[in-house]
Amino acid sequence: MKIKFTKMHGAGNDFVVIDGIHQSIQFTPAQWQAIAHRQFGIGADQMLLVERSALPGIDFKYRIMNADGNEVEHCGNGSRCFVRFVHDQGLTDKTTIKVETLSGILTLQLHEAGRVTVQMGVPRFTASDIPFDATGLSTTEVGNTTQYTHPQYADTPFCVASMGNPHAVIEVADVETASVQTIGPSLQALPNFPKSVNVGFMQVLDPHHVKLRVYERGAGETLACGTGACAAVVTGIQRGELQSPVQVQARGGILEIAWAGPGEQVAMTGPTANVFSGEFETDALFNNNFNNN
Numbered sequence: 001m002k003i004k005f006t007k008m009h010g011a012g013n014d015f016v017v018i019d020g021i022h023q024s025i026q027f028t029p030a031q032w033q034a035i036a037h038r039q040f041g042i043g044a045d046q047m048l049l050v051e052r053s054a055l056p057g058i059d060f061k062y063r064i065m066n067a068d069g070n071e072v073e074h075c076g077n078g079s080r081c082f083v084r085f086v087h088d089q090g091l092t093d094k095t096t097i098k099v100e101t102l103s104g105i106l107t108l109q110l111h112e113a114g115r116v117t118v119q120m121g122v123p124r125f126t127a128s129d130i131p132f133d134a135t136g137l138s139t140t141e142v143g144n145t146t147q148y149t150h151p152q153y154a155d156t157p158f159c160v161a162s163m164g165n166p167h168a169v170i171e172v173a174d175v176e177t178a179s180v181q182t183i184g185p186s187l188q189a190l191p192n193f194p195k196s197v198n199v200g201f202m203q204v205l206d207p208h209h210v211k212l213r214v215y216e217r218g219a220g221e222t223l224a225c226g227t228g229a230c231a232a233v234v235t236g237i238q239r240g241e242l243q244s245p246v247q248v249q250a251r252g253g254i255l256e257i258a259w260a261g262p263g264e265q266v267a268m269t270g271p272t273a274n275v276f277s278g279e280f281e282t283d284a285l286f287n288n289n290f291n292n293n
């Protein structure tokens, strides 16, 4: 079966976007993984599947699969590309759209030149909401939040936040020399994170500017992470080190984050880009060397 797709990115976080309204899509995690494969497939950090929502007053539903094939709750950069996709494909002529996701209903606003503002939901910091279990970790109160230290990783204490998906945020002196590729997977493997975790490495430049690298759950390091940028900013504000709005400089581009404080939604504004459109043959792609190894 031939499947049409559009390759997009938001600040370098790249996606295969598929219209699941006009195409019948029921892929297994292994098949989603094959699409994401950088050599044997199309290649992407995540896949976004666009569907109609059954909820009254909600225009669309969109589902997010990580490169490892697993479905997740939220993708900030993906939500921006989603709204540009439905507009470019003529699926709507609205520029303010409500979309159903596993993390809840998001409101998105499409601006000029493909820039999008997303109301990303209310961040949560309660361990059970992350989900996170602090057993075996030492704790330190920093500002209005708690910092956790694992005895094996004593020099990389972290704070935790949920944007609907789990995040740990480590403050570092220099993102360029941070041990992203080792500390990222190590924290993800801890039993303290029963659903794994996205690990952010944040360098505070001043109260309104940070640099950020994120080792994502199910994708590894990406050039930008929208929910990671939100999690980094809200933990920085809770720590008393940042003040809204904050410009987050990721390797793939810049995201602007604003948050009025606990109980309020985080607003994220950033770019979107179309790279190319194409189609793939499912039999060929799902039965190539990747699946036969």
Ligand SMILES: N[C@H](CCC[C@H](N)C(=O)O)C(=O)O
Binding pocket: 013, 045, 046, 066, 072, 073, 074, 075, 076, 077, 078, 165, 166, 198, 216, 217, 218, 219, 222, 224, 225, 226, 227, 228
């Ligand atoms: N890896 C994330 C999903 C994608 C998040 C990121 N691409 C973003 O822009 O928020 C997770 O497993 O929760």
